[in-house]
Each structure stands twice: as C-alpha cells, then as structure tokens.
Amino acid sequence: MSIVNYLLSAFSIGIIFLLGATGEIITEKVGHLNLGIPGVMSVGATGGCIALQAMYKYRDVLPGWLIVLVALLACFICAGLMGLLYCFITVSLHSNQNVTGLALTTFGVGITKYEMSKLTRIGAHEYLYALPIFRQPFSDSTNALKYCGVMTFIALFIAIAVSFVLYRTKVGLNLRAVGESAATADAVGINVTAYKYVATIIGSGIAGFGGLYYIMDYAGSQEAYLSIEALGWLSVALVIFSLWKPLVCVFGSFVFGLLYIANAYAASILGITLPMKLTPIMKLLPYVATVIILVLTSIRKRRENQPPAGLGITYFREER
Amino acid sequence: MDNNNHKEKQPLFHITKRNEMPVWQAMSVRVIAVMAALLLCMILSFILIGINPGKMLVSMITGSFGSQRRVWKFFKDLAVLLCISLAVTPAFRMKFWNIGAEGQTLIGCLASVACIINLGGKVSEPLLVIIMLAASLAAGAIWGLIPAIFKAIWDTNETLFTLMMNYIATFIVSYYLMVWTPSGSSTLGALKYGFLPVVFHNYFLLILVVVILTVLIYVYLNYSKHGYEISVVGESRRTALYIGINVKKVIVRTMALSGALCGLAGFLIVSALDHSITTNSVGGQGFTAIMVSWLAKFNPLAMAGTSALITFLNQGASQISTDFNIDSAFPNIIVGIIIFFIIGCEFFIYYKVNFRHKGKEAK
Numbered sequence: 001m002s003i004v005n006y007l008l009s010a011f012s013i014g015i016i017f018l019l020g021a022t023g024e025i026i027t028e029k030v031g032h033l034n035l036g037i038p039g040v041m042s043v044g045a046t047g048g049c050i051a052l053q054a055m056y057k058y059r060d061v062l063p064g065w066l067i068v069l070v071a072l073l074a075c076f077i078c079a080g081l082m083g084l085l086y087c088f089i090t091v092s093l094h095s096n097q098n099v100t101g102l103a104l105t106t107f108g109v110g111i112t113k114y115e116m117s118k119l120t121r122i123g124a125h126e127y128l129y130a131l132p133i134f135r136q137p138f139s140d141s142t143n144a145l146k147y148c149g150v151m152t153f154i155a156l157f158i159a160i161a162v163s164f165v166l167y168r169t170k171v172g173l174n175l176r177a178v179g180e181s182a183a184t185a186d187a188v189g190i191n192v193t194a195y196k197y198v199a200t201i202i203g204s205g206i207a208g209f210g211g212l213y214y215i216m217d218y219a220g221s222q223e224a225y226l227s228i229e230a231l232g233w234l235s236v237a238l239v240i241f242s243l244w245k246p247l248v249c250v251f252g253s254f255v256f257g258l259l260y261i262a263n264a265y266a267a268s269i270l271g272i273t274l275p276m277k278l279t280p281i282m283k284l285l286p287y288v289a290t291v292i293i294l295v296l297t298s299i300r301k302r303r304e305n306q307p308p309a310g311l312g313i314t315y316f317r318e319e320r
Numbered sequence: 321m322d323n324n325n326h327k328e329k330q331p332l333f334h335i336t337k338r339n340e341m342p343v344w345q346a347m348s349v350r351v352i353a354v355m356a357a358l359l360l361c362m363i364l365s366f367i368l369i370g371i372n373p374g375k376m377l378v379s380m381i382t383g384s385f386g387s388q389r390r391v392w393k394f395f396k397d398l399a400v401l402l403c404i405s406l407a408v409t410p411a412f413r414m415k416f417w418n419i420g421a422e423g424q425t426l427i428g429c430l431a432s433v434a435c436i437i438n439l440g441g442k443v444s445e446p447l448l449v450i451i452m453l454a455a456s457l458a459a460g461a462i463w464g465l466i467p468a469i470f471k472a473i474w475d476t477n478e479t480l481f482t483l484m485m486n487y488i489a490t491f492i493v494s495y496y497l498m499v500w501t502p503s504g505s506s507t508l509g510a511l512k513y514g515f516l517p518v519v520f521h522n523y524f525l526l527i528l529v530v531v532i533l534t535v536l537i538y539v540y541l542n543y544s545k546h547g548y549e550i551s552v553v554g555e556s557r558r559t560a561l562y563i564g565i566n567v568k569k570v571i572v573r574t575m576a577l578s579g580a581l582c583g584l585a586g587f588l589i590v591s592a593l594d595h596s597i598t599t600n601s602v603g604g605q606g607f608t609a610i611m612v613s614w615l616a617k618f619n620p621l622a623m624a625g626t627s628a629l630i631t632f633l634n635q636g637a638s639q640i641s642t643d644f645n646i647d648s649a650f651p652n653i654i655v656g657i658i659i660f661f662i663i664g665c666e667f668f669i670y671y672k673v674n675f676r677h678k679g680k681e682a683k
Contacts, residue, residue, distance in 0.1 A: 033479065035419070035483075085660070089660065089663055089664055092667075093663075093664050093666070093667035094667060094670070094671065095663045095664065095666060095667065096614055096663070098417055098419060098479065098610065099610060099611050099614045099615075099663060100660075100663055102419070102607045102610060102611060103611060103656055103659040103660060103663065104656075105607075106604070106607075106608075106652050106655065106656050106659075107652065107653060107655075107656025107657065107659075107660070108656075109649075109652060110649045110650070110651070110652025110653040110655075110656055111649075111652075111653055112649075113647060113648075113649030113652070114646075114647045114649040114650060114653060117647045117649070118647070233483075233487065236480075236483065237480075237483075237484060237487075240477075240480050276498060277495060277498035277499055279494075279498075280491040280492070280494040280495040280498065281491070281495055283491050284487070284488055284491040284492070287484045287487045287488050287491075288484075288488065290480075290484050291481060291484045291485075291488075294476055294477065294480055294481055294484070295470055295474070295476055295481075298470065298474040298475060298476035298477065299474050307477055307480075311477075312417070312479065316335075316337075318335075318336060318337065319337070
C-alpha cells in the first residue's frame with residue numbers, strides 16, 4: 001500500500017505547486033515575472049486563516065461550504081491585493097520586475113510570520129478546526145487520500161479552465177499577445193494596462209490558494225506557514241518545467257510531488273534504508289530537472305515552448 | 321500624440337519621460353520617499369501595535385548607533401551586503417539578470433569551509449587562508465559561469481537559471497553538513513582554523529577589503545575597457561556586435577567576475593565572521609543585494625549609501641522588535657514597505673505626469 005500512499009501524497013503535495021504555478025503562468029503570460037509568488041502565497045494563506053479564525057465562534061451555525069467559501073474569498077482578496085501592489089509598481093510606475101518581486105516576497109513572508117505567530121498565540125491555532133471541512137469528502141480516510149480535499153478539485157478545475165481561456169478564447173489570445181509584444185498588442189487596440197492588471201491580480205489570487213491549501217489541507221499544522229516560501233519557489237520553477245502550459249503543469253506538479261517526497265517513501269517502497277544524507281540530494285532533483293528543461297527548450301528553440309517574448313520587459317507606450 | 325485627436329476626450333493625465341533630473345532634485349525625491357515610508361510605518365505601528373512613534377524612532381537609531389559594539393556590527397553588516405551588491409553589479413550593467421548571488425555566495429562559503437575541514441591544521445594558517453580565498457573565488461566563479469555559458473551559447477533565460485542555482489547550492493550545503501556532522505545534527509560548530517588576521521578590530525580587515533573593492537569596481541566599470549564593453553553590451557547587443565565586441569566572451573567573463581566576487585563575499589563571511597556554515601549563512605542577502613545595487617543605479621559609490629540605508633533599516637527594525645517585544649518578522653515588513661516606496665519614487669525621477677489641464681504637474 002505504500003506505493004499507493006506515495007503516489008497519492010505526491011499528487012496532493014503537487015496541488016500546492018499546481019496552484020502556485022497556474023497563477024504564475026497567467027502572470028508570466030502577460031509578460032510579468034512575479035518573483036513575489038512565495039510572498040503572495042504566504043499572504044493568501046494568512047488571509048484565509050484569519051477569516052477561518054474569525055468564523056471560529058460560528059463554526060456550528062455556518063454550513064461547511066460557506067466556511068470554505070469565505071476562507072477562499074479572503075485568501076483570494078489578500079493575495080490579489082499583493083498582486084495589485086506588484087502591478088501598481090511594475091506596470092504603472094514602470095519599475096523593475098525582479099526587484100519589486102523580491103521585495104514583495106520579503107514583505108509577504110514578513111507579514112505572514114507576524115500575523116500567523118499572533119494567531120497561534122491568541123487563539124491557540126483555532127483556525128485548524130476547519131481541517132475536516134477542507135478535507136471533504138475524504139476527511140475520514142486514514143491514508144494519504146485524506147489530503148485530496150475540496151481544494152484539490154478546485155485546483156484541477158482552475159488549471160483546466162485557465163488552459164481553456166488561454167488557448168481557446170479571444171481573451172486568452174489577447175492576453176498572450178500582450179505578453180509576447182505589448183507594443184504590438186497596444187497597436188491592435190488591446191488595453192495592455194488592463195490586461196496586465198487583471199491577469200496579475202487573478203494570477204496572484206490563484207497562487208494564494210496554493211498557500212491556503214498547504215496549511216488547511218496538506219499540512220494541517222500550526223507551523224505550516226513557515227514552509228510556504230520554499231514551496232513558492234518550487235512553484236516558480238514548475239512554471240518553467242511545464243513550459244508555461246497549465247495542462248502540462250498538472251502533470252509537472254505530480255512529477256515535482258514525486259521528487260519532493262521521494263526520500264520519505266523510498267525506504268519503504270524499495271525495502272532499503274537510504275542514508276539520511278541523501279535527503280538533500282533528493283530535494284535537489286526538482287530544481288535540477290527544471291534547469292535541464294530550461295536548457296533543453298532554449299537549445300531546441302521550438303517557438304511554442306519558449307518563455308513569453310516580453311517576459312520581464314517593462315512596457316512604456318512612448319518608448320517604442 | 322494627444323494633439324492629433326482633439327475630438328476624443330483626452331485622458332485625465334498622461335505620462336512622459338523626463339529629461340535628466342538634477343542630482344540634488346533626484347536625491348530629494350528619494351529622501352522624501354524614505355521619510356514618507358518611515359512616517360507610514362510609524363502610523364501603522366501606532367495604530368496596529370500601539371507603539372509610540374517617538375520611541376520607535378529612538379529605538380531605530382540606537383539599533384545601529386547605540387553603542388560601540390552596535391556601530392561595529394552596523395559596519396560589518398554593511399560591508400557584507402555591499403560586497404555582494406558590488407558582485408552583482410557588473411552583470412546587471414550588462415543587463416544580465418543574475419539573481420543567483422545567494423547561491424554563488426553560499427557556494428563560496430562552502431568552498432572555504434571545505435578547505436578548513438580538509439586542510440585545517442595540516443598547512444600553516446596564512447597558507448590556509450590563501451587557499452580558502454582561491455577556492456571560494458573559483459567556486460563562486462564556476463557557479464556564475466554555468467548559467468552564463470548557456471546564456472552565451474543558447475540564450476537560456478538567465479533569471480530563471482540563476483534562481484534555480486540558488487536552491488541547488490542550498491541543498492548541496494545541507495548535504496555536506498550531513499556528511500561533516502557524523503551525529504546527524506547538521507549543525508557545524510565553530511571551526512578552529514582559517515581565521516582572517518585581526519587588525520585593530522575583528523571586523524576591521526573585512527571592512528577595509530570591501531572599501532578597496534568598492535573603489536576597484538568603480539574604476540573597473542567606469543574607466544576600463546572591460547567596463548566600457550559591459551556597458552555597450554548592456555545598452556544594445558547589436559551595437560556591441562557592430563563595433564566588434566565579442567558579446568559571448570563579455571557575458572562569460574563578466575559573470576565569472578560577478579560569481580567570483582560573490583565567492584569572495586562567501587570567503588569573508590566564513591573567515592572573518594562565522595567560521596562555520598549553515599544553509600542560511602547568506603541569509604537572503606544575495607537577494608537584498610539585488611535591490612541595493614538597483615537602488616544605487618548600479619553605481620558602486622552610491623551603493624555604499626544604499627547598503628547603509630538597508631542595513632540601518634534592518635538593524636533598527638530588529639531593535640524595535642526587541643525593545644517592544646514584537647515578533648522578529650517585524651523588520652521584514654518595515655523594510656518591505658520602505659523598499660516599495662523607494663522603488664516607487666524612481667518613477668517620479670524618470671517620468672513626468674502631465675494632467676489634462678495645462679501647466680499642472682506632479683512633482
């Protein structure tokens with residue numbers, strides 16, 4: 001059974017990467033490399049937890065779906081606000097994306113640590129009462145299946161929906177045009193600024209779900225908020241790994257999950273004991289795989305696998 | 321453009337690029353931004369936590385300059401941050417977005433520690449320090465070269481590549497920590513060999529090295545042929561090709577230099593400060609350095625000022641969190657807010673907001 005557990009766990013932890021990466025894909029598709037994603041995910045999680053904490057008193061009165069919905073909404077708003085901040089500085093104030101993104105991560109992780117440690121102190125992490133609700137319909141399972149809660153389905157739905165919008169609708173076409181060449185898109189009459197704002201905010205909101213999923217579903221512990229940053233960076237890596245395609249991302253998130261927890265399960269599956277010192281080497285694998293993919297795509301130069309051409313370039317209309 | 325469509329409603333404002341702003345004016349915009357950010361932080365902490373703004377300011381200043389020990393610590397932190405910032409600058413001038421300073425510095429630390437563990441006690445102390453220096457420089461340079469070579473040959477996206485290299489470095493360090501600590505605790509105690517000589521004060525030599533480095537980098541970037549080539553490649557790769565600069569060579573050479581200087585920072589951290597290594601030895605300074613370098617507009621001399629500002633904020637904010645018993649994450653929030661303001665204010669230095677009614681201008 002341990003193989004099944006391994007696959008299930010890999011799939012579940014992959015959902016974090018999937019949500020983070022799907023959000024980042026939308027942002028990168030409009031040409032903005034948001035390195036603030038780890039911060040955004042953390043803040044999203046914080047927002048959700050604060051909302052859950054606030055509903056603690058009414059937990060018996062409110063229906064479960066409403067609790068989840070409010071938490072998701074709070075998460076989306078908080079993460080979206082971070083996206084708005086990033087967008088205001090990079091789009092409206094024409095600032096450097098890398099610098100802004102890194103500052104956003106510092107800022108977001110700071111807020112998260114501050115707020116979450118406060119929650120733990122005052123409420124004795126009461127927000128965790130919602131764990132069984134988030135883990136519906138498998139909350140009674142004793143194996144890894146219990147991590148496949150409601151948000152798993154939301155994540156898969158979002159990934160498919162985003163893929164559909166990006167590649168099958170006019171909005172998606174315009175959005176990708178903005179990311180490839182903002183000046184061209186502008187000339188065609190696409191509202192570049194609006195597209196960038198909306199895409200970044202929605203993308204950040206989705207990425208925020210990743211953080212909330214990790215705390216309220218996968219980890220379910222009060223210290224979970226401390227590791228969101230590391231998972232956030234893996235999400236940024238996953239975007240590259242999956243060649244900026246949300247559907248590949250579903251597969252990629254599973255691969256990342258397999259690699260990320262390989263060490264914990266390798267011993268029981270293979271029936272051997274691995275030396276402890278191999279743990280870091282195993283944890284390295286997702287990053288190495290990402291580098292290899294990045295190099296291979298740049299060598300092969302297939303046009304559909306390249307990063308958006310305008311990635312990282314600030315667009316100023318009067319400078320063309 | 322607006323003059324052509326009189327019939328349409330004109331937008332409320334439009335943005336134009338400024339001519340170069342006088343230095344004093346640009347500086348005053350930045351000072352105003354920092355002041356505004358500090359004010360906002362004070363108001364926020366007054367409302368949210370109830371800290372007296374006056375006391376907060378005092379605590380902030382004493383955090384960096386309250387005692388002789390704190391002043392030395394201030395200059396020590398400043399020196400390390402400045403060293404890494406100087407390291408990333410040549411690459412940034414070339415518009416090579418090296419965000420891998422964290423990893424390059426960490427690998428430099430690792431190389432130094434590896435030398436101490438393997439050679440400590442077997443060779444004389446001065447020789448060991450020299451070997452450590454060489455090893456750190458080489459390790460950092462290699463870590464910088466890997467993405468640079470792929471960038472030069474296949475135009476692989478360097479931002480993403482160097483970002484990944486950071487994590488690879490982190491896990492390599494945690495691997496070696498497990499190898500070196502047989503108990504499996506993964507915490508390496510302070511090592512007994514490989515000390516940078518102490519002159520005047522523990523930190524003096526470290527600070528001196530960075531001061532010299534600042535001047536050297538300034539001269540290198542502004543008055544040498546290499547520096548000129550870097551600027552041209554950064555401005556326009558095509559121009560560089562036309563005038564016969566070997567772009568690939570410049571990219572590889574500059575990144576090797578950038579990485580080696582990060583390695584130097586790693587060497588300094590180990591030999592002058594920590595005498596040990598953790599996965600957090602660099603502590604995010606590789607990322608902060610990017611902001612420092614960018615805020616100084618890639619000018620090494622101005623970088624001394626911006627890294628002083630960031631160090632001051634960090635130290636002041638952590639003093640506040642001790643004095644008022646707030647969570648240690650508080651400094652990150654304050655520094656984050658202030659950096660947003662500084663990043664944001666650059667806009668007003670380079671652009672002008674023209675409102676619809678003539679003559680009205682934003683600052």
